[in-house]
Each structure stands twice: as structure tokens, then as C-alpha cells.
Amino acid sequence: MIKILSISDQVDPLVYSDNLKERYGDVDFVLSCGDLSYMYLEYIITILNCPLYFVHGNHDPVKELNMGEPRSYPFGAQNLHRKIIRKHGLLMAGVEGSIRYNWKTPYQYTQGMMWSHVLRLVPGLIYNKLIHGRYLDIFITHAPSVGVHEGSDWTHQGIKAFRWLVNTFQPEYHFHGHIHYYHPDEVKESQVGKTKVINTYRSWVTEFIPED
Numbered sequence: 001m002i003k004i005l006s007i008s009d010q011v012d013p014l015v016y017s018d019n020l021k022e023r024y025g026d027v028d029f030v031l032s033c034g035d036l037s038y039m040y041l042e043y044i045i046t047i048l049n050c051p052l053y054f055v056h057g058n059h060d061p062v063k064e065l066n067m068g069e070p071r072s073y074p075f076g077a078q079n080l081h082r083k084i085i086r087k088h089g090l091l092m093a094g095v096e097g098s099i100r101y102n103w104k105t106p107y108q109y110t111q112g113m114m115w116s117h118v119l120r121l122v123p124g125l126i127y128n129k130l131i132h133g134r135y136l137d138i139f140i141t142h143a144p145s146v147g148v149h150e151g152s153d154w155t156h157q158g159i160k161a162f163r164w165l166v167n168t169f170q171p172e173y174h175f176h177g178h179i180h181y182y183h184p185d186e187v188k189e190s191q192v193g194k195t196k197v198i199n200t201y202r203s204w205v206t207e208f209i210p211e212d
């Protein structure tokens with residue numbers, strides 16, 4: 001059984017608390033889908049003492065200035081952008097950022113640039129299928145895919161290439177952020193073929209048994 005804490009976009013007071021270790025001490029690893037301060041992520045890594053894998057969100061700064069050294073990523077965390085890794089018996093990959101709407105942060109891309117990020121993953125996914133018998137278990141992104149949890153404005157539109165990856169390679173999970181939700185009855189979890197799509201806004205806990 002693997003237990004995952006996934007987070008994005010807003011600090012969750014249940015996570016950023018003195019009880020973090022008691023509440024989430026049994027998670028195997030943490031996934032961050034972006035738009036969270038590096039200091040918050042480092043707090044989680046330090047207290048839970050477990051791996052944290054992340055992608056950047058569109059609001060992430062090039063350099064975050066806080067106590068100590070300025071940093072461009074959370075220390076101790078592994079960036080999954082355009083990477084495929086095999087950890088905890090799971091095949092994981094990620095793509096950072098949102099659709100481009102201004103030039104203020106680097107983590108914004110056109111639909112065409114998102115296609116190039118996704119296509120870059122394809123040889124590794126095919127390798128996974130040949131070696132491990134499946135393409136991918138977990139896909140993490142900041143933005144949602146087109147038609148699933150996407151917003152109605154330009155900035156929160158879904159990414160076409162992400163939907164293609166999900167349709168084609170059917171990972172077990174697609175975790176994303178970027179879409180804030182304000183009512184408990186809004187949809188945070190959807191099924192797309194074999195893939196569970198989770199808007200991990202604030203936080204979400206997933207428990208499952210991997211195939212490996």
C-alpha cells in the first residue's frame with residue numbers, strides 16, 4: 001500500500017501545522033503540483049522526512065527570498081518537469097506551468113510548447129512499457145488537461161497535450177493544481193478512461209496498491 005500526500009496552490013492549515021507529523025507521518029512521499037512557496041515545501045520535507053517530487057506552477061518565482069539563501073526550487077525536492085522516474089515501485093512523470101498569459105514568470109507556455117514537453121516524455125514511456133509492462137503510473141502537472149476540471153477563462157484553460165497523454169498512455173493517476181475551488185461540492189476527482197484525475201488544490205491523500 002502506497003500513501004501519497006499531494007498539494008498545490010494554497011497552503012493547507014492542516015498541513016502547515018504543529019500536527020503535521022501526527023496527521024501525515026505515514027505518507028510514503030509528497031507530490032507538489034505547484035504555486036506553493038519553497039519554504040512551505042521545505043517545511044514539509046523536514047517534518048515528514050520523506051521524498052517530495054514537484055513541478056513548478058505559473059506563480060512560482062525564479063528566486064524566492066526568505067530566511068537564508070535565495071532559492072529557485074525547494075531544497076531536498078526533486079523536479080519532475082519533463083522527467084520520468086521510477087521510485088517506490090511507481091513510474092512517474094511531470095510537466096510544469098500553465099498556459100502563457102504574460103511574461104512575468106518563466107513557467108508559462110503556449111499549447112505548442114506544452115506539446116513539446118509532452119512529446120519529450122514519449123520515448124521514456126515506451127521504454128517503460130517494454131521494460132515494466134506499463135507506460136506510466138503517475139502524471140503530475142500544474143495545469144489541468146483540456147476538458148477535465150479546466151477553468152472558463154484563458155489563464156485556466158486545459159492543456160491539449162496533457163489530455164492526449166492521459167488518453168494514450170492511461171496512467172493510474174493524473175494529479176494537477178492551478179484550479180482553485182471554493183465550494184465543497186465542486187468536482188475535485190474525475191475518471192478519464194483508466195485514469196483518476198485529481199485536482200489536488202490545497203491537499204489530497206491517495207492510497208493505492210501499485211502493480212510492482
Ligand SMILES: [Zn+2]
Pocket residue numbers: 035057058059098142177178179
Ligand atoms: Zn497556477
